[in-house]
Amino acid sequence: xxxxxxxxxxxxxxxxxxxxxxxxxxxxxxxxxxxxxxxxxxxxxxxxxxxxxxxxxxxxxxxxxxxxxxxxxxxxxxxxxxxxxxxxxxxxxxxxxxxxxxxxxxxxxxxxxxxxxxxxxxxxxxxxxxxxxxxxxxxxxxxxxxxxxxxxxxxxxxxxxxxxxxxxxxxxxxxxxxxxxxxxxxxxxxxxxxxxxxxxxxxxxxxxxxxxxxxxxxxxxxxxxxxxxxxxxxxxxxxxxxxxxxxxxxxxxxxxxxxxxxxxxxxxxxxxxxxxxxxxxxxxxxxxxxxxxxxxxxxxxxxxxxxxxxxxxxxxxxxxxxxxxxxxxxxxxxxxxxxxxxxxxxxxxxxxxxxxxxxxxxxxxxxxxxxxxxxxxxxxxxxxxxxxxxxxxxxxxxxxxxxxxxxxxxxxxxxxxxxxxxxxxxxxxxxxxxx
Amino acid sequence: xxxxxxxxxxxxxxxxxxxxxxxxxxxxxxxxxxxxxxxxxxxxxxxxxxxxxxxxxxxxxxxxxxxxxxxxxxxxxxxxxxxxxxxxxxxxxxxxxxxxxxxxxxxxxxxxxxxxxxxxxxxxxxxxxxxxxxxxxxxxxxxxxxxxxxxxxxxxxxxxxxxxxxxxxxxxxxxxxxxxxxxxxxxxxxxxxxxxxxxxxxxxxxxxxxxxxxxxxxxxxxxxxxxxxxxxxxxxxxxxxxxxxxxxxxxxxxxxxxxxxxxxxxxxxxxxxxxxxxxxxxxxxxxxxxxxxxxxxxxxxxxxxxxxxxxxxxxxxxxxxxxxxxxxxxxxxxxxxxxxxxxxxxxxxxxxxxxxxxxxxxxxxxxxxxxxxxxxxxxxxxxxxxxxxxxxx
Numbered sequence: 123x124x125x126x127x128x129x130x131x132x133x134x135x136x137x138x139x140x141x142x143x144x145x146x147x148x149x150x151x152x153x154x155x156x157x158x159x160x161x162x163x164x165x166x167x168x169x170x171x172x173x174x175x176x177x178x179x180x181x182x183x184x185x186x187x188x189x190x191x192x193x194x195x196x197x198x199x200x201x202x203x204x205x206x207x208x209x210x211x212x213x214x215x216x217x218x219x220x221x222x223x224x225x226x227x228x229x230x231x232x233x234x235x236x237x238x239x240x241x242x243x244x245x246x247x248x249x250x251x252x253x254x255x256x257x258x259x260x261x262x263x264x265x266x267x268x269x270x271x272x273x274x275x276x277x278x279x280x281x282x283x284x285x286x287x288x289x290x291x292x293x294x295x296x297x298x299x300x301x302x303x304x305x306x307x308x309x310x311x312x313x314x315x316x317x318x319x320x321x322x323x324x325x326x327x328x329x330x331x332x333x334x335x336x337x338x339x340x341x342x343x344x345x346x347x348x349x350x351x352x353x354x355x356x357x358x359x360x361x362x363x364x365x366x367x368x369x370x371x372x373x374x375x376x377x378x379x380x381x382x383x384x385x386x387x388x389x390x391x392x393x394x395x396x397x398x399x400x401x402x403x404x405x406x407x408x409x410x411x412x413x414x415x416x417x418x419x420x421x422x423x424x425x426x427x428x429x430x431x432x433x434x435x436x437x438x439x440x441x442x443x444x445x446x447x448x449x450x451x452x453x454x455x456x457x458x459x460x461x462x463x464x465x466x467x468x469x470x471x472x473x474x475x476x477x478x479x480x481x482x483x484x485x486x487x488x489x490x491x492x493x494x495x496x497x498x499x500x501x502x503x504x505x506x507x508x509x510x511x512x513x514x515x516x517x518x519x520x521x522x523x524x525x526x527x528x529x530x531x532x533x534x535x536x537x538x539x540x541x542x543x544x545x546x547x548x549x550x551x552x553x554x555x556x557x
Numbered sequence: 558x559x560x561x562x563x564x565x566x567x568x569x570x571x572x573x574x575x576x577x578x579x580x581x582x583x584x585x586x587x588x589x590x591x592x593x594x595x596x597x598x599x600x601x602x603x604x605x606x607x608x609x610x611x612x613x614x615x616x617x618x619x620x621x622x623x624x625x626x627x628x629x630x631x632x633x634x635x636x637x638x639x640x641x642x643x644x645x646x647x648x649x650x651x652x653x654x655x656x657x658x659x660x661x662x663x664x665x666x667x668x669x670x671x672x673x674x675x676x677x678x679x680x681x682x683x684x685x686x687x688x689x690x691x692x693x694x695x696x697x698x699x700x701x702x703x704x705x706x707x708x709x710x711x712x713x714x715x716x717x718x719x720x721x722x723x724x725x726x727x728x729x730x731x732x733x734x735x736x737x738x739x740x741x742x743x744x745x746x747x748x749x750x751x752x753x754x755x756x757x758x759x760x761x762x763x764x765x766x767x768x769x770x771x772x773x774x775x776x777x778x779x780x781x782x783x784x785x786x787x788x789x790x791x792x793x794x795x796x797x798x799x800x801x802x803x804x805x806x807x808x809x810x811x812x813x814x815x816x817x818x819x820x821x822x823x824x825x826x827x828x829x830x831x832x833x834x835x836x837x838x839x840x841x842x843x844x845x846x847x848x849x850x851x852x853x854x855x856x857x858x859x860x861x862x863x864x865x866x867x868x869x870x871x872x873x874x875x876x877x878x879x880x881x882x883x884x885x886x887x888x889x890x891x892x893x894x895x896x897x898x899x900x901x902x903x904x905x906x907x908x909x910x911x912x913x914x915x916x917x918x919x920x921x922x923x924x925x926x927x928x929x930x931x932x933x934x935x936x937x938x939x940x941x942x943x944x945x946x947x948x949x950x
Contacts, residue, residue, distance in 0.1 A: 126760070126886065127871040133897045134864045138857065140904030141817070145853045150818040155803045155811060157834050158819050 162218075163206035164188060168226035168448055170201055170213060172233040173259070179204075179214070179271075190214075192271040193233060196240030199291045200231065200263040200390065200442060203271035208278070213443065216389060220446050228445035230259035238551050239264040242544040248512075248531040249292035251425035252548060255523045257458040258429070258438030261552065263390075263422075265292040293421045294392035298530050301413040302357045302485075302537065303424055303501035303513045304377065306431055306473050308411045309354055310465045311376035312365045313472055320472065323347050326360045334405030337363035337412065340502065340536075354476040355484025357500065359412045366411020367404045373411055374401060379464050380427045381437070382419050387461060388440050395419045413501060425528035428515040431477070432497070432523035435470035437461045478520050481546075485538050486516065488546045495519050496549055500537025509533040514541035518549040525552040568616050569595070587634070590641045591623065597648055598622075610655060611938040613869045614931060617862040618916055622924075624859065625917035628846055631828055632839050636919050643921035647928030654932025658939070660884035665716035669730040672709035675702040676737035683741065690741045701922040703738065703746045708926055710734055711891055714754055715884025718761045727754070735778070744782060744789060745910035749898060751775060753890045757883055789908075796908040809836045813845035813903050824852025839919040841911050844903050859917075863896050873938045885937045888930045 150156060164187030170179040179201050181188040190204040202212020210218060217227055239250040239262045252262040267288040270277055281288050290296060312318040328344030330337050339345070339359045345352070353361035366373045374397055378384055383397030396418045401407040409415040422440070430437040439459040446454040465473075477497035480486040486498030497520045501513030512534030517526035527545045534540025598619040605612035622644050630637030659668075675693075679702045684692040693702045710730065717727055731754050738747035755771040782789045791806040799807030799814075812835045819825060830849035835842045848856050870889040874882050892915055902909030913923040 123871050123875050123882075123886075126756075126874075126889075127867070130867045130871070130893055131864070133893070133901075134860055134867070136906060137860055137897065137900045137904065140901070140906055141848065141853060141856045141860070144814055144817040144904060145820050145848060145856070146822060148814065148818050150815055153815065156815045156819075157812075158815065158831055161831065 160206060162222050163204070165222065166224070167204075167221040168224050170221075170227045170229060172229055172231045172236075173261075173444070174232070175228070176233045178229065178231065178233060190271065194237050194240065195270040195272070196236055196264050196266070196268060197231075198269045198271045199265040199293055200260070201229075201271070203269060203274060205271070205274045208274050212390065217443065217446065220449075223449055225446050225449040225451070227443050228447060229442050230254070230257075230261065230444050231263070231442065232261045232552075232555075234555065235262040235548065235552055236264065238262075239544075239548050240266065242547055243529075243531070246531045246534060246540070247286050247292070248529065248534065248541075249296055249421040250527065250529050250544065250548065251293050251421045252525055252527045252552070253425050253429040253438075253440055255429040255432035255517060255526045256438065258440045258461075259444065259458075260440055260442045261525060262548070263293045263442075265290070265294075265296065291390075292530070294386070294388065294390055296420055296530070297393055297395055297418040298420070298511050298513070298532075299413065299503040299505075300382075300417055300419045300424065301501035301503040301511070301513055302359075302362075303427075303499055303515050303528075304382075304411075304413040304417065304419075305354055305357065305362050306477060306499055306515075307376050307380050307382075307427060308362050308366055308369070308373055309350065309476060310431070310435075310469050310473050311369055311373055312350070314376075314465050314469045315369060315372055317365055317368050318350050321349070323349055324353060324358075324361045324364070326353065326358050328360065330360045330363055330408075332363065332367055332405045332408055334403045337405075337408050351472075351476040351479050352484075354473075354499070355480035355482075355486075357480075357485050362411050363408035367408040369411070370404070370407050371401045373407060374398065377410075377417070379462075380430065381423050382417070382427075386420075386422055386426070386440070388422065389442060392422050393420050395423060414504065421528045421530050424513070424515050424530075425526060428517050428528055429523075429526035430464050431470050431473050432517035432526045433470075434467040435465040436463050474520055477516065481516070485536075486514070486542055486546075487538075488543050490546045490550050494550055494553055495521075496546060497523075498542060498546065500542050502536045505533075509535055512540035512542075513537045514545040516542075516545050516549060518553050524556055525549050568619060571620070587630075587638070587641075590637070591626065594619075594622065594626065594641065594644055597645070601648060601651060604652065605655060605935055608655065609939050610935040611869075611873060612935065614866055614935065617865045617869075618931060620862050621859070621916035624847065625843070625914075625919070627827070628843060628850075628917075629839055629919050631850075632832060632846070636839050639921060640919055640924065643924040644928075646921065647925045650925050650929035651932035651935075654929045654934075655936045655939075658936045659712055659933055660715060660881055660937060665713050665720075668709040669713035669717070672706035672713070673730065673733050673737070675706045675709070676734065676741070678702065680737055680740050691743050701920070703741070703743060704922045704926040706734065707746050707750050707891060708888070708930055710750055711753060711887035712884060714757055715887045716880045718757050719880040719883045727758075739782070739786075742786065742788060743911075744786070745898060745912040748910055749891065749894050749912070751778070752894055753887050756890055757887055760886060761883060792908045792910070796902075796905060799905070809842065810903075810905065810909060812836075813842050814905070816845040816849040817903075820849040820852040820855075822853050824848075824850050824855055826850060837911075840913050841899065841909070841918070842903065843918050844900055844914050847917070860900075863893065863915075867893050870934060873934065877937060881937055885934055888934055892927065892930060 166181045166188045172178050178193050182191045202214040204210045204214040243266050250264040267286050325347050326345040328339050328342050337359050345356050345358050377397045383395055385394040386392040398416045439461050441456050444456050474497050477499050481496050481498045485500045496518035498516030503511040512531040514529045514537050517523040529541040529545040531540040602612045602615045626637050626640045629640045679693045683690040686692050691701050735747045795806040795810045799810040827850055832838055832846045838846050874885045895912055898910050899912050899914050901907045913920045915927045
């Protein structure tokens with residue numbers, strides 16, 4: 123009987139070990155065949171709120187469970203969507219643990235600005251990113267065309283057939299040649315490195331011959347004798363090509379310092395774009411200095427450039443979620459973080475002055491120039507056979523910037539035609555709202 | 558307060574907690590069923606003690622039966638009802654086993670013939686439910702004869718082996734049982750009975766050639782079954798590589814493992830598990846459902862209940878000798894072998910053989926026969942061996 127008992131004890135011991143392994147050690151919770159995974163789609167989850175507590179996403183109770191509803195279609199590139207069949211993206215995915223535990227997210231987004239940006243861009247493909255320069259808070263992040271988190275089932279076949287790729291988040295992952303919107307960086311580099319002095323004038327004859335090729339102004343227009351500020355305001359390719367040619371590889375260092383060609387430190391991620399390793403010739407450097415050549419940037423990166431210039435040369439880390447609250451755990455608060463001082467304050471102030479001039483009388487002038495003061499820079503990314511991409515970066519008000527924006531309109535033509543009116547009207551609305 | 562009082566005090570507290578849960582969370586449940594079962598188990602306990610048998614197994618069985626009742630009610634109240642009536646019928650069988658000491662009866666070969674005839678009748682006139690031709694209807698009463706037949710066979714084997722019956726006679730009865738089970742495509746009981754038979758033979762007189770011969774027969778039988786039967790092949794594949802057959806052969810195994818993992822340390826809580834995705838969740842796979850809702854602690858408690866039954870049985874058997882001891886050992890092994898085959902199958906320790914978890918799973922025939930076996934065991938403790946098993950005073 124002793125042996126029998128020992129054998130039975132061993133058998134029960136084996137069962138106990140088996141139960142221990144399968145209940146506590148096996149890695150099965152996230153197995154795709156585990157039906158428990160899909161339960162999250164029927165349960166109530168926390169809300170996502172904008173900076174003023176307006177609801178961006180919530181779980182609406184439905185026949186047998188809950189369904190996620192979103193305040194605006196344009197939110198999907200940032201808030202994401204949450205769907206039983208199509209999965210989860212954006213903040214819904216990043217904060218899945220917190221949201222499914224019933225906690226809610228207080229974001230830095232402003233629903234009114236987000237809607238306004240989407241409305242202004244409506245009809246085109248492109249992106250708008252608006253940041254708060256002093257903190258790095260993301261006020262709006264729009265990428266069109268985008269998915270509608272409220273109507274995934276109905277629209278899914280259209281999304282798949284859409285050649286403009288609505289799945290791409292253009293704001294963080296769209297790669298565009300920047301054109302003239304990089305000129306503020308070249309300006310800052312030239313001033314910081316002593317390649318140009320204030321008050322110095324340049325002769326712009328509409329064309330400059332460099333070893334390796336010639337650089338022409340847009341429309342081959344000659345601006346005559348101009349200051350550096352005027353060169354930025356009128357977007358003189360000749361002057362900036364000359365500056366970049368003089369700076370040589372240093373101009374690439376400044377591009378990288380401003381975050382171009384570097385992976386962004388942003389919770390939603392983003393493409394790093396591309397900046398060449400080295401300048402191959404004087405002509406190559408000159409081309410890069412006016413935003414042509416192998417440069418590729420994302421709207422988020424350009425918004426960071428605008429925000430850094432607005433913030434006296436100090437770049438803040440961009441963030442979307444300022445607080446995770448609710449549930450039984452403590453609130454989790456994101457504090458603004460300095461990513462680096464890119465250029466001295468005096469240099470940033472000089473660039474700002476030139477961008478204000480551009481807004482008053484240069485290429486960035488719009489119908490709003492009379493109504494409020496802002497700083498801006500347009501860009502036209504020349505593509506050759508198809509219409510150019512239209513760029514705008516800017517911030518307002520210049521003295522104490524509350525908003526910095528970057529706008530790209532695919533095939534929108536020149537910067538002044540398409541992107542600048544959108545960016546400026548958005549900044550105007552933001553300034554109006556804060557008053 | 559002696560052991561009796563303490564056991565029942567604790568058990569009543571446990572039952573009261575369950576009843577509170579039923580009252581406050583699940584108002585629609587038949588609250589009187591657990592109350593009747595509680596009274597019934599108390600009655601069985603008193604009767605068992607009164608007639609000089611050892612009642613120590615009853616509290617553990619009561620816990621297991623209640624666990625089964627709660628989970629079956631939670632799955633489907635009509636299943637819980639079935640379990641309740643099964644337990645009522647089982648109590649009658651328990652008393653029958655307690656007072657009619659079958660292992661002491663003289664005509665042991667009759668049991669063997671009974672087992673073979675029952676299976677033969679099933680093979681001829683049985684009904685097929687769920688792939689196995691395992692049901693027989695007699696006088697409007699439908700039951701699974703194999704459950705009864707395996708106890709009959711063990712009653713014969715206990716006596717037959719201890720009396721030194723010729724090996725060919727034992728082997729031919731066991732062999733016909735195995736063949737008839739195979740004919741019905743129901744191999745779980747066949748494996749169980751063969752294991753019990755081997756153990757009893759070796760327990761009676763150990764010899765290496767017997768051990769090797771029986772192991773050889775087992776392996777050959779296993780190999781033959783894999784070659785012959787496609788459902789055995791499926792079970793083996795589902796055991797070895799369930800992840801490659803996620804939505805076919807391996808579905809049940811994999812879903813059982815998911816359920817166990819979802820349980821974790823303390824479980825999802827009663828009524829909180831995703832129980833309806835597991836095929837045969839109320840019979841073969843109830844252990845996985847328990848695991849999901851009660852967690853590791855809960856399954857430890859359930860395994861501890863079974864282990865306590867084993868402890869009780871072994872202590873009882875130590876005081877017996879000869880045919881009684883061997884029969885009692887056979888009945889004990891029949892119970893715990895089934896637990897190991899079922900739980901081990903769910904835990905992928907061996908291929909799943911598709912049997913009920915004793916006292917917990919739905920299945921009136923199985924439950925009734927388990928009660929009868931328990932009654933027989935308790936009956937063996939009457940008379941000769943009762944003194945040493947009785948509670949210390």
